[in-house]
Amino acid sequence: MTTTADVTRWVTSSYSNTGDSCVEWVPGIVSTTGAVPVRDSKNPAGPTLAVPVTAFAAFVDGVKSGSQHR
Template sequence: MTADLRDAQWRKSTFSGDTGNCVEVASNLPGIFAVRDSKNPTGPALVVEPGAWLAFVRGLKAGALGA
């Protein structure tokens, strides 16, 4: 999937420290979520549909809770 990310508003998790080893997500784009490496902001981004992103986040939360 190719997407226009020029208007993406990137953010890091509040759980990220200041180590620079983070991913950033843009959730302001219609119909997609985009993810990129914070160390390489001009590099490639992973673009996923909302259902896939929500499943990923749920899986992370379930893993963090030990479920």
């Protein structure tokens, strides 16, 4: 059973271990919205971006591969 709290739970990226570049996202709504909410974990009341799933997947792949594209 999925609750509203599960759907809106922010998750910190496993690649944010250093503490200086922390990204959080909400996986629970991706399948219904087609977008991934992303925010800076150091500023949870700050702005939130809604990134298309394909763009977020490309971002994650880039992080995993160590890509330095700008």
